[in-house]
Amino acid sequence: MKTTFAIAAVMMAASIGMPSTAGAQQAADAALMAGEQQEADFRVIAARCGTPGFEKAFYKQSRAAVAAGLVVKNRDPVQVEKTVTSLRRSPVVLVATQADCAAELKRLAEVQKRRGELLKGKKK
Numbered sequence: 001m002k003t004t005f006a007i008a009a010v011m012m013a014a015s016i017g018m019p020s021t022a023g024a025q026q027a028a029d030a031a032l033m034a035g036e037q038q039e040a041d042f043r044v045i046a047a048r049c050g051t052p053g054f055e056k057a058f059y060k061q062s063r064a065a066v067a068a069g070l071v072v073k074n075r076d077p078v079q080v081e082k083t084v085t086s087l088r089r090s091p092v093v094l095v096a097t098q099a100d101c102a103a104e105l106k107r108l109a110e111v112q113k114r115r116g117e118l119l120k121g122k123k124k
Helices: 002-016 020-049 052-068 077-086 098-123
Strands: none
Touching: 020 052, 020 077, 020 098, 052 077, 052 098
C-alpha cells in the first residue's frame, strides 16, 4: 500500500514539477496520518454511537492495536497514540445523525472482530 501510494506521489510530483523526494516524503507522511486519523475517527464513532460498554471495549482494543503496531507499523506506539488522541474530530462531522449509527456500529464490530483475531495471533 505504501509503495503504491509513494509511486503515485512521485508520478504526480514529476507531472507538476516538484522535486520527487519531497513529493514522496509528503505522500509517505500522508499515508501514515491516514491510519492514525482513521483510528481517531473510529474512537469518536464508538463514543457517539455505541453504548458506554461498547465504547470502553472498543477503546481498550484500539489502544492494544496501537501498542501492537497494527495501526501504524515501524513507529513508536507511544507517538502513534499521542497523534491519534490529537487527531480526534467532532462527532457531528463523522456521524451527522443517529440514523447513521447502525451502519457505523456494524463497521466497527467488523473492525473489532478482525483486530481481535490479529491481536490473538500476536500474543502467541
